[in-house]
Amino acid sequence: MKPLQSVNPITLEVVTHSLIAFAEEMALSLCKSAYNMMVYEVRDFCCGLIDTQGNMICQNEGGLPIFLADLGIAVMDGIERYGLEGFKPGDVIIMNHAAVCGQHLNNVVIYTPCFHEGQVVAFAANRAHWVDIGGLRTGFGNVQTYEIFHEGIQMRSIKLYDAGVRNDGVWQMIHDNIRFPDASLGDLRAQIAACQIGVRRMAELHKRYSLETVNACILESWDQSERQAREVVSNMPDGVYTAHTRLDSDGRQLTVPLDVRVAVTIKGSDFTIDYSEMNPQVNGPLNSGFSGGLSAARVAYKILTMPKAPVNEGCFRALTLISPVGTMLNARPPAALGLWSIALPTVIDTILKALAPVLPGVIPAAHKGDMGGCSFYGQREVSKDRYVLMNIFGGGWGGRSQGDGESAAVSICQGDVRNTPVELQEIHYPFLVEYHRLRQDSGGAGENRGGLGIELKYQALEKSTVNVMLERLLEPPWGINGGGQGQSNHATLANQGSPERAVTKESNIVLNKGDTIVFQTAGGGGYGDPKKRPADKVKDDLDQEYISLQSAHALYGYSN
Numbered sequence: 373m374k375p376l377q378s379v380n381p382i383t384l385e386v387v388t389h390s391l392i393a394f395a396e397e398m399a400l401s402l403c404k405s406a407y408n409m410m411v412y413e414v415r416d417f418c419c420g421l422i423d424t425q426g427n428m429i430c431q432n433e434g435g436l437p438i439f440l441a442d443l444g445i446a447v448m449d450g451i452e453r454y455g456l457e458g459f460k461p462g463d464v465i466i467m468n469h470a471a472v473c474g475q476h477l478n479n480v481v482i483y484t485p486c487f488h489e490g491q492v493v494a495f496a497a498n499r500a501h502w503v504d505i506g507g508l509r510t511g512f513g514n515v516q517t518y519e520i521f522h523e524g525i526q527m528r529s530i531k532l533y534d535a536g537v538r539n540d541g542v543w544q545m546i547h548d549n550i551r552f553p554d555a556s557l558g559d560l561r562a563q564i565a566a567c568q569i570g571v572r573r574m575a576e577l578h579k580r581y582s583l584e585t586v587n588a589c590i591l592e593s594w595d596q597s598e599r600q601a602r603e604v605v606s607n608m609p610d611g612v613y614t615a616h617t618r619l620d621s622d623g624r625q626l627t628v629p630l631d632v633r634v635a636v637t638i639k640g641s642d643f644t645i646d647y648s649e650m651n652p653q654v655n656g657p658l659n660s661g662f663s664g665g666l667s668a669a670r671v672a673y674k675i676l677t678m679p680k681a682p683v684n685e686g687c688f689r690a691l692t693l694i695s696p697v698g699t700m701l702n703a704r705p706p707a708a709l710g711l712w713s714i715a716l717p718t719v720i721d722t723i724l725k726a727l728a729p730v731l732p733g734v735i736p737a738a739h740k741g742d743m744g745g746c747s748f749y750g751q752r753e754v755s756k757d758r759y760v761l762m763n764i765f766g767g768g769w770g771g772r773s774q775g776d777g778e779s780a781a782v783s784i785c786q787g788d789v790r791n792t793p794v795e796l797q798e799i800h801y802p803f804l805v806e807y808h809r810l811r812q813d814s815g816g817a818g819e820n821r822g823g824l825g826i827e828l829k830y831q832a833l834e835k836s837t838v839n840v841m842l843e844r845l846l847e848p849p850w851g852i853n854g855g856g857q858g859q860s861n862h863a864t865l866a867n868q869g870s871p872e873r874a875v876t877k878e879s880n881i882v883l884n885k886g887d888t889i890v891f892q893t894a895g896g897g898g899y900g901d902p903k904k905r906p907a908d909k910v911k912d913d914l915d916q917e918y919i920s921l922q923s924a925h926a927l928y929g930y931s932n
Contacts, residue, residue: 379585379592387581387589391430392682394573395419398498399432402566407558408503409792409800414764416501416789419566421574422447422483423494424456427685429590434788437671438716440683442473442663443497446481450529456492459485462536464564468505469528470520471705474661475712477505477524482532482563486574488583496570498563503760504551509657509710511747511760513839514879515623517657517708525549533564551758594686601677602641602690608731612637615726617847619718622654623711623877629846630654630700632718636726643677645669645723646694653703657710664709665701668716669693671785672723676734714843717741717783721849728852733773737822737852737897740767742843742861743783744893748803748883750836761801763792765891768815768823768858770849771899777823778896779810779918802834811859811892813920817927818855818898819905824918825859825893832883840865840875844894855898856927862892902927 398419406412418435420428426444446467467473467481483497504510507524508517517523525546532542546560547553578586612635619630633649653659673691674683681687695702700715721738728735744765751758766780782789794805806829815822842861849858865881866872866888875881875889883889910930913919924930 379588383581383585384589384592387577387586388593390577391421391590392433394570395421395430395432397573398496398566398570399434401569402498402500402562405562405565406500407562408552408555409796410501410503410762411559411562413792413796414789417499418443419498419570421494421570422497423590424451424492426451429494429684431683433682436785436789437787438667438713438785439499440670440674441667443481443499445663446473447483447495447497450483453529459492460535461485461487462533463531464533464567466527466530466532466542469526470661470709472528474663474709476710477507477520477526478502480505480560480563482560482567484564484567484571486571488575488578493578493583494574496567496574498566500559500563502550502556502559503762504556506549506551510551510749511762511839512745513747513841514710515656515841515877516879517710518655519708520706523657523708523710552760594684594689597678597681597684597686598689600681601687604677605638605643605690606641608638610638610640611730613726613730615722617718617722617725619658619715620843620846621877622656622658623841624654624656626877630658630715632715632722634719634722634726636723641690642692643673643690644692644694645672647699647701648694648696650699650701653698653700653707657708657712658714659700659703659707659709660712660715661709662695662702664712664716665695665699665719666693668701668719668785669723672720675724675784676727711841713743713785714841716785717743718844718847720784725850735852736772736777737770737816737818737855737899738849738858739769739777739784739896740825740844740858740861740894741783741847741849742767742894743785744861744891745841746891747839748801748830748836750834752802753834759801761797761803763797764789765826765828765893766791767825767861767893768849768895770852770896771816771818771820771822771855773820773899776821777815779815779824780826781823802832802836804831804833805829806831806888810918811895812917813923814859814892814895815918816849816851816856816858816896816898817902817923818851819900819902820855820898821905821913821918822849822851822855822858822896822898825895827890827892829888829890831888832885834885836883838881838883838889839879840877840881842876845876849894849897851897852899854901856902858895858897861894864890903929
């Protein structure tokens with residue numbers, strides 16, 4: 373894409389914001405027409421526009437941050453397969469291949485070509501989390517797989533529609549190899565509809581302004597984003613900064629922690645993240661492909677440089693990633709990737725931790741640091757229908773120089789993802805949610821307190837199965853500048869007639885009617901000396917029951 377003319381600043385603003393609006397409209401359509409709650413309630417998806425070199429033109433504002441890396445990679449694989457001349461109006465391409473996308477196979481990409489005067493000029497694309505993709509795994513958290521072939525169907529740049537004609541053989545293959553075809557194929561249709569909106573809107577924009585003008589505006593918006601990001605980086609002190617944290621385990625060898633080591637190099641306006649010392653890939657699903665590590669790097673970099681700016685390719689031009697093959701963030705095929713995202717919140721926290729000493733007042737304390745959630749699945753006693761209940765848990769974010777951390781928020785990787793409403797869980801699935809509340813005393817003490825985690829208790833109303841996947845017990849959310857650490861994640865299983873027991877990583881736990889499981893999520897670390905927290909804020913925390921009286925006395929020196 374080459375600019376052929378100078379850009380009128382008013383036209384630039386109109387075109388740039390139009391493109392963003394197109395991505396938002398695509399997202400709204402997908403959200404309103406999807407079949408499964410992971411899309412229409414949790415919002416585990418992203419929508420965007422990609423150019424013919426695989427560069428990100430724009431992405432919807434609420435799209436998952438960890439999807440920043442590889443919509444373009446997915447599209448480029450199709451371009452390499454078909455060539456730009458091999459696409460026709462009405463084509464729909466489906467893609468989730470692990471060796472390209474580097475994520476669990478449930479994250480399915482759909483994209484369609486955008487044409488202008490008979491030429492492909494862009495692609496409308498989205499990724500959404502299908503409730504099932506076949507294979508051994510049901511829902512989140514299964515640690516049994518050790519190669520990608522256990523984890524479901526792989527589809528690499530397949531034309532699901534060719535010039536508007538559906539490939540019924542591919543459609544039937546998908547239908548017959550997944551547990552919940554109505555939900556997943558319903559989501560697929562919603563994804564296609566969202567892409568068609570992008571195609572239509574791009575055609576309207578090119579007709580109004582011409583291809584040359586639109587391309588010139590896109591390139592200028594990228595240049596502006598790059599300049600803004602480089603200006604921030606150039607004000608950071610040059611140097612090489614390192615940090616080391618740990619994950620608890622790969623889910624299979626529960627006593628063997630995994631090393632998370634990063635090095636950040638700042639030189640002028642260039643910013644490099646190096647994963648050379650990252651833990652080797654594991655014999656289980658807690659791996660990602662190259663894009664997993666890239667997405668974590670991009671999230672950390674954008675947080676530091678321009679957190680509120682719209683996303684486009686220019687935001688990341690000054691970022692370089694060094695990610696050798698063979699680590700858990702760039703695993704060699706056919707590694708299992710089912711838990712690909714588990715490491716990413718800790719990787720991002722570690723990148724920020726490396727820079728904390730040289731960016732005083734900028735870096736917050738650590739947040740909850742996991743991709744918390746649960747999966748319950750089984751077969752209804754009366755109807756015999758299969759079901760899978762998936763939910764995302766919030767937790768505490770770290771205290772900051774400007775104030776307390778947020779409570780009950782999803783991880784730094786998950787953006788605008790939300791929990792599944794309790795009411796819908798109870799309507800659709802055989803569970804009673806006995807409580808869903810903030811977890812007292814979970815936030816790290818500090819002049820600015822860490823945000824609180826939550827407590828969530830499920831009671832099984834029928835026989836069911838659950839997967840549990842907890843992280844960051846070895847490395848609870850750490851404080852900064854004298855702040856205390858937040859409480860770690862915790863889960864307790866109570867089978868009737870048996871003693872309660874703690875669970876951390878375990879798959880296929882059987883629940884009988886009346887059994888319960890309680891999830892307690894981590895709180896954020898504290899920022900600054902707790903003794904400096906104003907007494908009125910401590911009192912307000914007590915009044916709101918965010919902290920106990922014992923903690924107020926012991927940690928804050930409060931006397932009433």
